[in-house]
Amino acid sequence: MGALLGGLALLVLAAAAGPGRADDLAALARVDPVTSRITDTDGVPAGGLGLRLSLSQAVPYRVSLLDGPPRLVVDFREVDFTGLHPVDILATDRIADIHWGPIRPGWSRMVLALDGPYTLHLAEEKADPVTGGARLRVDLAPASAAAFKAAVGVADAADYTLPRPAVVDQPRRRQTGDAPLVVVLDPGHGGIDPGAEAPGRHEAEIVLNFSTELADLLRRAGMTVIQTREADVFVPLETRISVARAAGADVFLSLHADALAEGEAVGATVYKLDIAASDAASAKLAERHDRADLLAGVDLSGQDDMVAGVLMDLARAETQPRADRLAGALSDTIRGAGLKMHRHPVQGANFSVLKSPDIPSLLLELGFLSSERDRARLSDPAWRAKMAQAILVALRAWAVADAAEARLIRQ
Ligand SMILES: [Zn+2]
Structure with missing residues (x-):
């Protein structure tokens, strides 16, 4: 498990910050495809990449970079991506592949396959006074391979309530027909x-x-x-x-x-x-x-x-x-x-x-x-x-x- 636990590089956890009413909090946050973009302009560092997500409400999230191949991973608490398609939001050719969906109960993930090494330049989530929701901004700056390697890490899975693999000393005793299979x-x-x-x-x-x-x-x-x-x-x-x-x-x-x-x-x-x-x-x-x-x-x-x-x-x-x-x-x-x-x-x-x-x-x-x-x-x-x-x-x-x-x- 060493590789999974090692090198937690980037961890950003934002508390719900939106002005939404109490009954909004029970609902899943939704992504608005019209005002969301993955872009290489729009205030992005030169040669970099920017993720701009317009959400119906603020959600806790975190960002990490992974290698082999290089990827940007953004985890969200409870986001509903229904109706969102990569073509709707992809405005750059620096992303080779993009996936999103639920990853475990209560958590959703977006994975962007990057075309090279980057490091995290900025990650912030702000209330959007216009929509009453929130805008999530993640900016990546181009980086050397070494700087990227140093930034790579999977966020610790502890607060996902992921069952940890059992520590096992003894092989399991095999069935002898005395109990249901x-x-x-x-x-x-x-x-x-x-x-x-x-x-x-x-x-x-x-x-x-x-x-x-x-x-x-x-x-x-x-x-x-x-x-x-x-x-x-x-x-x-x-x-x-x-x-x-x-x-x-x-x-x-x-x-x-x-x-x-x-x-x-x-x-x-x-x-x-x-x-x-x-x-x-x-x-x-x-x-x-x-x-x-x-x-x-x-x-x-x-x-x-x-x-x-x-x-x-x-x-x-x-x-x-x-x-x-x-x-x-x-x-x-x-x-x-x-x-x-x-x-x-x-x-x-x-x-x-x-x-x-x-x-x-x-x-x-x-x-x-x-x-x-x-x-x-x-x-x-x-x-x-x-x-x-x-x-x-x-x-x-x-x-x-x-x-x-x-x-x-x-x-
Ligand atoms: Zn299969």
């Missing part, structure tokens, strides 16, 4: 990160929908189910793993429906962890799964520290074959139910989210949004019900055999 379902993406896009729909929504249906089915079958998200919110990858650990998960199943170039991807695919996986398609998916966290400003470099205390190799040596057996069971039951699977139904990939050393973890691509046939299947309630049923059958069969093995080992 604890299944953590991980609908991919969400919030600021919509995942793959298809006409009118995106992956984050599709996999959340399926996850909710699957959770219902598994619960009715007596399993304990926790979802890493239950709404359209952003959840960092490491939080997804922390949720599984905090829940005491017996199984972690990440659900996706990504897009890949035509021909590469049709049908459901089960992915298990293979750190050395070199297949081009799986590398592309791994990059895509991790990239959202990068764009959202989350530093993944602390990922492995989280589990450093675990007797990692030992746990993984036992966990990996258990995950492999579940992958086989899933592939068998999905195919057995007559559902379309990829021609290589079980594949290895280096996905961060599969790296819990002591929780069997798999990632299921339900289908690919890049495939028209998969899109049709994913929108078909009967298909989804069949898929959920196949997953239930696989989990049940696997859990029985897995518990039998656990009892045998313990004797």
